[in-house]
Amino acid sequence: MARRxxxxxxxxxxxxxxxxxGTIIAVxxxxxxxxGHTHHASDEEPQYEIKSDKTDHVAAHKGSALDHA
Structure with missing residues (x-):
């Protein structure tokens, strides 16, 4: 099961x-x-926008790339 x-x-x-x-700001x-890129997401495999703690940079990742900090 995918991480949520x-x-x-x-x-x-x-x-x-x-x-x-960082902190998740959108699902x-x-x-x-x-x-400039299409990111694929679904109910079964959502993607998350995360704001970095140090730089305020925003990144998009699948749950499989993330761990609870």
Whole structure:
């Protein structure tokens, strides 16, 4: 079963710069455009927008890339 997260959850993930943590600010359950790319999402496999704790950068990831921080 896929990992499920909610808005406000504090999570971490691996990036090119190492381990990053942030807070989920949106949950997508339908395909959406983000930074010029279409991200695929569904009820079964949502994607999450996460705001980084340190840089305020916003990233989009599937639940399989995230861990509760």
């Amino acid at each position: 997260f909610e808005i406000g959850d504090h999570v971490s993930w691996n990036s090119e710069a190492g381990r990053v943590s 997508h359950r339908r395909d959406f455009d983000y930074k």
